[in-house]
Amino acid sequence: METVLLYLLGILIVVVGLVLSIGLHEIGHLVPAKAFGVKVGQYMIGFGPTIFSRKKGETEYGVKAIPLGGYISMSGMFPPQKTAEVAEDAVGGRVSAGRTATTGMFQTLVQDARTASAETVDEGEEQRTFYRLAVPKRVVIMLGGPVMNLLIAIVLFGVVLCGFGVQQATTTVGSVSECVLPAGSTSTTCPAGATQSPGAAAGLQPRDEIVSIDGTRVSSWDQSTAIIQKSAGEKLDVVVLRGHQRLTLEVTPLLTKRYVTDAAGNIVTDSSGTRATEEVGFVGIGSAYARVQQPVSAVLPAVGSNVASVATLIWHLPERLVGVAQAAFGGGTRDANGPVSVVGVGRMAGEVATLNSVPVLDRAGYLVGLLASLNVALFVFNLIPLMPLDGGHVAGAVIEGVRRFVARLLGRPDPGPVDTAKVIPLTFVVVTVLGAMSLLLIYADIVNPVKVG
Structure with a gap:
């Protein structure tokens, strides 16, 4: 319920x-x-039958049954047909000046629109029309x-x-993989004989806050990832805060294949539809996310x-x-x-x-x-x-x-x-x-x- x-x-x-x-x-x-002085006959939210309306001054304000749009009815949305205009009927004939062609559906639609527009114009208030x-x-x-x-x-x-x-990755470790799994693996457990991840081997733990990597102060998770990915096989001194204690751990990123992702985090594919991979340094840690208020x-x-x-x-x-x-x-x-x-x-x-x-x-x-x-x-x-x-x-x-x-x-x-x-x-x-x-x-x-x- x-x-x-x-x-x-x-x-x-x-x-x-x-x-x-x-x-x-x-x-x-x-x-x-x-x-601007235009006469507005109606202000309506929705379409279809009117549920509620109230007239205030010259304008009727209301709500209709289908809330998929709205409109205001302004006086004189369309200009009147020019008296000297010569209209063509649906079969290509011609109608003399001052006479309206109504043969054919489209001509009827045009004339109906002009007529409806003209009906919104009160005598003596032609200057309050939209088209003027x-x-x-x-x-x-x-x-x-x-x-x-x-x-x-x-x-x-x-x-x-x-x-x-918005939720953003922080410099705090959120997860540590126990082992190294191949790219695309959905396994949640480590199979027998799997290689221990560099992060687990170094003693990194969830809630460790990364302060610096190999002497470079870390201000974002992306920065730490970039350093790790280009340092495969190199020993890195990772300084973390664990509670109130500052620790220095030695981590050696492992060279491994990972899928290439775009800025939105989607896996990139080549022209044949094959998922693109790249060899990068891997430690096996994930970021903890936190809600961060953004600047104006x-x-x-x-x-x-x-x-x-x-x-x-x-x-x-x-x-x-x-x-x-x-x-x-x-x-x-x-x-x-x-x-x-x-x-x-x-x-x-x-x-x-x-x-x-x-x-x-x-x-x-x-x-x-x-x-x-x-x-x-x-x-x-x-x-x-x-x-x-x-x-x-x-x-x-x-x-x-x-x-x-x-x-x-x-x-x-x-x-x-x-x-x-x-x-x-x-x-x-x-x-x-x-x-x-x-x-x-x-x-x-x-x-x-x-x-x-």
């Missing part, structure tokens, strides 16, 4: 965090929109949401790194690294989705660094919350970090220059600004606002693709979820 409650608690934390992130994202749009704003103001409004997610991520990463801290200066680099990782994931999303589909319908292991849905994030949170073998602080730090990464994903994803994403509206405003600048430069008349309603058919395609992608990820996260740890 306790496990079930912890699992539900983990999911609840993510759901509440997601809803708050969406709400703050929309506030990032709402505040500058109102500051100066380009910089529109960019500020549309970037307000993603920037809010970025700020949330920075705060949450600050809580994780500077508040909870570590927060922005961590956020930047996460932004780069998400951007790379999105850039390679098509091939990643192929892998997800293969894992969902053909079995196999999901990529731990691949895309997941909200369902997958919830499952991961629930599984982490139930890991009784992991300290509570570590579990709490993981959940906060998960929400931080989720906000980074919202920031990066919304910058994609495709409508209905925020980046699509930004792109439309920038294109309009460039057109007007070029017109002024060439002494031509103001070309007017860019008719972003014309890209509604593309928006329809984008929404369809995003919906299909979401359904695939949700299905995969149900039948073959990403494993935690």
Whole structure:
């Protein structure tokens, strides 16, 4: 029963965090929109049927049933069709100026978008429309949401790194191998006739704090490892603190083969898939880990690294989705660094919350970090220059600004606002693709979820 409650608690934390992130994202749009005088009819968290709403002033604030997004309804998102514009119908014919072409699904979508936008404009308040704003103001409004997610991520990463801290290897010995085992061995016992490890032979013990190796003062575990690995067959004087006693032990690293690992600790393979090995000095000791609070200066680099990782994931999303589909319908292991849905994030949170073998602080730090990464994903994803994403509206405003600048430069008349309603058919395609992608990820996260740890 306790496990079930912890699992539900983990999911609840993510759901509440997601809803708050969406709400703050929309506030990032709402505040500058109102500051610039745009009429905002609705501020909604979620989609679907309205659960609760309350009107304050000219804006209705509410919560809807499906907490997978949100929106604010601004007056005049799309400019009206030019009266002198000549539209083409679906079969290539032409319609006279001032008459609207409604033949064909896509033309209907465009006209419906224009009509819905026009209905939000009250008589006498045409100046309070979004499309009439100066380009910089529109960019500020549309970037307000993603920037809010970025700020949330920075705060949450600050809580994780500077508040909870992160587990780091220390200069204290955490384990000492009794014998030397071949690379890749999973044995937990020493077979008969196995060679005693240099660490055990020298008398090193868990909780010994390494002070120096062969006269070089040691300040990190990586530093001690580097010295040991390049000193195979050489006698090294290792000074340790054991309790309050300072001891000098003589250790001779043994030359042995070990797998080559990258910066993330993953085993490196060559072009044929064979695991790469190298001959290095080996003592047979492992580090003790401790939670270490990071300086504030570590927060922005961590956020930047996460932004780069998400951007790379999105850039390679098509091939990643192929892998997800293969894992969902053909079995196999999901990529731990691949895309997941909200369902997958919830499952991961629930599984982490139930890991009784992991300290509570570590579990709490993981959940906060998960929400931080989720906000980074919202920031990066919304910058994609495709409508209905925020980046699509930004792109439309920038294109309009460039057109007007070029017109002024060439002494031509103001070309007017860019008719972003014309890209509604593309928006329809984008929404369809995003919906299909979401359904695939949700299905995969149900039948073959990403494993935690």
